[in-house]
Amino acid sequence: MAQSNFPLTGWSSVAVHGGHQQDALQAHLSPIYATSTFVYDSAEQGMRRFKGEEKGFIYSRWGNPTFLEAEKKIEALESFGLDFPVKGILHSSGMAAITTLMLAHLKSGDKVLTHYSLYGGTEELIQNVLPGFGIDKIIANLSDINMAADIMKKNPSIRLLYLETPANPTLQCVDIEALTALAHQYNILVAVDNTFATPYLQQPFKFGVDFVMHSTTKFLNGHGTAIGGILLGRDIERMNTAIIKTHKLLGANANPFDAYLLTQGMKTLEIRMERHCANAQKVAEFLNTHAEVAKVNYTGLNTHPDYYLTKKQMRLPGGMLSFELKSGLQGGIDFMNQLKMCTRTVSLGTVDSLLSHPASMTHYGVAKEERIKYGITDGLIRMNVGIENIEDIIADLTQALK
Ligand SMILES: *Cc1c(COP(=O)(O)O)cnc(C)c1O
DSSP: OOTSSSOOSSSSHHHTTTOOOOOTTSSSSSOOOSSBBOOSSSSSHHHHHHHHHOOOOOOOTTTTTHHHHHHHHHHHHHHHTTTSOOEEEESSSHHHHHHHHHHHOOTTOOEEEEEESHHHHHHHHHHHHHGGGGGGEEEOOTTTTHHHHHHHHTTTTTTEEEEEEEEEEBBBOHHHHHHHHHHHHOOOEEEEOTTHHHHHHGGGGGGGGEEEEETTTTTTTTTSSOOEEEEEEEHHHHHHIIIIHHHHHHHHHOOOHHHHHEEEEEEEHHHHHHHHHHHHHHHHHHHHOOOOOOOOEEEEEETTHHHHHHHHOOOOOOOOEEEEEETTTHHHHHHHHSSSEEESHHHHOOOOOEEEEETTTTTTOOHHHHHHTTTTTTTTEEEEEOOOOHHHHHHHHHHOOO
């Protein structure tokens, strides 16, 4: 275990050691604290804990040592190299983290400003659930900074700018720094869903944002073994009051087993992301010249409209890409059926390559005109490029494209 007075300078050193505390019984890895409640030496100690005069755990909906290790590790990674701390609260899922943020920060009459192509669950929350609480939305093309400025100026009830970058399925990005500077002029707080990028590839706090959230289910866990989410904030006071209060009362807590799996997964994040990105670049270049492929969406290709923006705000373009088959809906179904090593499934962020065909799967129920607006054409395939050896990935795609 790294001693707390030893400065960790490298990214993976922090990913491996960050957040770890020596176990009282000398276990190498922190045990899974599968307990709902914590005991007191005396009635007075219980009183001090409830009053907040003494640090210590009380009840696992409010916090648990296994959650704490994962929280501290993600805090350290999201603030790596920055000169201010951030505070993270682990949640049962990415959706739970987003819900806590929305319900803690917004009230009836407030508006959230966001862009197209959000994660499906987030979009449904904003479209179908928040209006019931009197919280309205404005959805706009936020790549147009002038239009964003105009909307903020005309709508003083906007209290949150919610960004997801890169976003599904075209990997489009928005300029975090420019939009955050603009939003702060109008006293609008800014949140970024950093799930696709991970803190290794993109640190939204560096660009001044107020909140970062993740579905830890994806690359942070890395192996598809657990559902989880985290909400991080730069204003520690706000996190320790309004945000944590809402989190506790929604019952949005993680569970110790999933938190344990997350902690182990994050230790290899840097080497996994390097490999995901290197493989994705090669797959994108391979597909880009393939006769059966009409178009490849990957920000590591200089033909992507966000190639330069990605270079500005991300270390590497990431492990996700999508591509359009010339053969349309049936071509997409046939291609999916031919895959022999790569996995047919939705989700992302696992070590194995995952492919999905939105038109026949996630967006089967969405009217064609609707999905085309978001870039989900009949022959669109989405791919999480895994960390297998590139020769095998290309060989599987080659035979499936025949
Ligand atoms: C998966 C995902 C979510 C939701 O996370 P869950 O852990 O499934 O609740 C939110 N945003 C993005 C970008 C995602 O990929």
